[in-house]
Amino acid sequence: MSKYILKRxxxxxxxxxIISIICFALIKLxxxxxxxAMTTQSMPIATVNLIKAKYGFDKPAYVQYFLWIKGILSxxxxxxIVTHESISNDLAARxxxxxxxxxxxxxxxxxxxxxxxxxxxxxxxxxxxxxIDGFCSIAIAIPSFWFAMILIFIFGYKLAILPILGMNTxxxxxxxxxxxxxxxxxxxxxxxxxxxxxxRYVRSSTISxxxxxxxMVQNAFGASRKDILFRHxxxxxxxxxxxxxxMALPMLVTGGVITExxxxxxxxxxxxxxAVQGLDYPVIxxxxxxxxxxxxxxxxxxxxxYCLIDPxxxxxx
Amino acid sequence: MKNRRIKNVKDxxxxxxxxxxxxxxxxxxxxxxxxxxxxxxxxxxIDTSSILQAPSLVHLFGTDELGRDYxxxxxxxxxxxxxxxxxxxxxxxxxxxxxxxxxxxxxxxxDNILMRFVDIISSIPWLILVTIxxxxxxxxxxxxxxxxxxxxxxxxxxxxxxxxxxxxxxEYVLYANSIGESSAITILKHIIPSVFPTIIIASTTSISNxxxxxxxxxxxxxxxxxxxxxxxxxxxxxQTNLQSAPYMAILPGLLIVFTIYSFNKIGNVLRVFVEPKxxxxxx
Numbered sequence: 001m002s003k004y005i006l007k008r009x010x011x012x013x014x015x016x017x018i019i020s021i022i023c024f025a026l027i028k029l030x031x032x033x034x035x036x037a038m039t040t041q042s043m044p045i046a047t048v049n050l051i052k053a054k055y056g057f058d059k060p061a062y063v064q065y066f067l068w069i070k071g072i073l074s075x076x077x078x079x080x081i082v083t084h085e086s087i088s089n090d091l092a093a094r095x096x097x098x099x100x101x102x103x104x105x106x107x108x109x110x111x112x113x114x115x116x117x118x119x120x121x122x123x124x125x126x127x128x129x130x131x132i133d134g135f136c137s138i139a140i141a142i143p144s145f146w147f148a149m150i151l152i153f154i155f156g157y158k159l160a161i162l163p164i165l166g167m168n169t170x171x172x173x174x175x176x177x178x179x180x181x182x183x184x185x186x187x188x189x190x191x192x193x194x195x196x197x198x199x200r201y202v203r204s205s206t207i208s209x210x211x212x213x214x215x216m217v218q219n220a221f222g223a224s225r226k227d228i229l230f231r232h233x234x235x236x237x238x239x240x241x242x243x244x245x246x247m248a249l250p251m252l253v254t255g256g257v258i259t260e261x262x263x264x265x266x267x268x269x270x271x272x273x274x275a276v277q278g279l280d281y282p283v284i285x286x287x288x289x290x291x292x293x294x295x296x297x298x299x300x301x302x303x304x305x306y307c308l309i310d311p312x313x314x315x316x317x
Numbered sequence: 318m319k320n321r322r323i324k325n326v327k328d329x330x331x332x333x334x335x336x337x338x339x340x341x342x343x344x345x346x347x348x349x350x351x352x353x354x355x356x357x358x359x360x361x362x363i364d365t366s367s368i369l370q371a372p373s374l375v376h377l378f379g380t381d382e383l384g385r386d387y388x389x390x391x392x393x394x395x396x397x398x399x400x401x402x403x404x405x406x407x408x409x410x411x412x413x414x415x416x417x418x419x420x421x422x423x424x425x426x427x428d429n430i431l432m433r434f435v436d437i438i439s440s441i442p443w444l445i446l447v448t449i450x451x452x453x454x455x456x457x458x459x460x461x462x463x464x465x466x467x468x469x470x471x472x473x474x475x476x477x478x479x480x481x482x483x484x485x486x487x488e489y490v491l492y493a494n495s496i497g498e499s500s501a502i503t504i505l506k507h508i509i510p511s512v513f514p515t516i517i518i519a520s521t522t523s524i525s526n527x528x529x530x531x532x533x534x535x536x537x538x539x540x541x542x543x544x545x546x547x548x549x550x551x552x553x554x555x556q557t558n559l560q561s562a563p564y565m566a567i568l569p570g571l572l573i574v575f576t577i578y579s580f581n582k583i584g585n586v587l588r589v590f591v592e593p594k595x596x597x598x599x600x
Binding site: 140149152258261 | 442
């Protein structure tokens with residue numbers, strides 16, 4: 001077991017290194033860089049060189065790469081070339097906002113997905129299954145930004161009961177009820193965005209579990225349908241879902257980019273989109289390297305969890 | 318065998334009204350996009366005397382903030398969105414099939430390198446990847462087709478590779494090898510036809526993903542730029558006018574939902590063709 005886990009960790013490290021090299025290369029290839037942002041045409045060359053030396057841009061590329069990696073490992077992502085703010089500080093202010101929005105939404109949709117998936121899967125091809133499945137296929141086809149717009153129009157403009165922008169009303173930062181009102185719409189959009197795929201996953205694994213032999217045996221012994229579903233099938237359906245949770249790790253940073261942008265939520269989303277529009281490469285690359293590292297770590301986690309839950313995986317290796 | 322499979326698909330279609338509707342809708346929207354030039358109205362014609370008009374007989378879906386007819390713009394927008402979806406699908410499917418078959422057929426080092434490469438690209442969240450690449454290109458129709466096409470083939474390549482691994486052990490491939498057929502011919506004449514059904518299904522998913530990506534990017538202002546319209550940037554426009562002209566959000570949004578739903582539905586029906594076992598209700 002520990003050998004397999006170690007092997008998986010060793011496989012993930014080169015992947016992370018290559019991603020970091022790609023990021024760095026992209027920053028270097030960008031047509032406009034930090035030095036261009038800090039200097040003007042009229043500056044004497046000596047000043048430009050001084051600025052270059054101060055930020056280490058006069059050194060060869062590989063030295064810059066090591067300095068950059070060293071910075072990232074110690075939590076320093078460098079400076080935005082548009083606002084000249086420290087990216088780490090900006091991210092530290094924005095990631096919590098994203099997590100507050102994404103994490104509860106993900107948990108809510110996971111709970112609903114398990115309930116709906118189990119109901120649909122255990123009633124395969126009956127009317128309730130068709131309704132749930134139909135709902136899922138429609139929900140998958142709805143772009144979340146459009147859904148957000150419809151909600152904003154109905155609840156924000158027509159009924160005017162929910163605020164449409166940001167996390168707090170200005171001047172009411174401490175108020176819990178005010179934050180909750182701001183929270184409802186973006187979180188609902190995210191729940192609808194996450195739900196269908198998870199529900200389908202639960203449904204199909206319920207269907208495949210129900211056709212297993214142990215269910216037939218239970219049936220033969222005269223166990224009730226409810227008993228089989230909750231005491232046996234449920235357990236086998238839920239275990240693999242834990243691995244889905246591992247894969248959802250990167251969502252804590254990038255899960256709500258679109259929703260946050262529509263609702264002006266002060267998270268990573270608008271920050272990233274703004275950086276893309278302003279060609280703020282260091283910010284873009286910081287988000288890129290952060291989110292891809294989380295993908296790799298998340299996959300690693302889910303593999304390890306799966307291996308702990310299901311010893312058969314190890315035998316396959 | 319082949320006829321049986323086609324029969325399966327026909328049976329599946331008979332009992333499945335939503336699939337028939339999906340096909341009808343896609344045929345309709347495709348014809349509408351192709352023959353959009355027959356409409357005697359210019360989608361870019363600015364008419365300052367009729368700005369943000371509500372739907373009326375003259376302008377069935379009203380006008381936008383520059384007085385352009387919204388229905389005509391939406392039809393032309395569909396042209397762009399469907400074109401992006403289709404061409405991006407062609408690019409990503411070709412790359413995916415190429416990488417998948419080569420990786421699966423040759424195995425060994427080549428397989429290892431290609432699959433690690435796939436791992437690397439797929440570990441960057443797609444939205445981040447696509448936005449980053451799109452800033453290196455000049456925004457516009459070609460850029461968005463290239464970006465989506467070039468960076469959405471990873472899933473297809475994995476599917477095709479898995480399929481190729483089992484197909485290359487079949488007798489007819491082994492025979493082709495033993496009589497000295499070149500690898501290129503074997504892949505083209507024996508492997509790709511066998512993987513074809515998988516490719517078709519993957520490509521329906523690929524089209525709907527590409528349309529979703531295009532609309533999202535254009536909505537964020539990173540895709541198709543004005544004055545060219547696409548469903549995504551029409552919605553971006555609608556967002557700024559949401560309070561004064563809510564009708565602008567309805568049509569493009571519904572069209573996106575129906576189109577993506579239809580492509581997914583057709584993908585599901587075709588799945589019966591590939592996996593005859595699941596015919597008869599089970600999906």
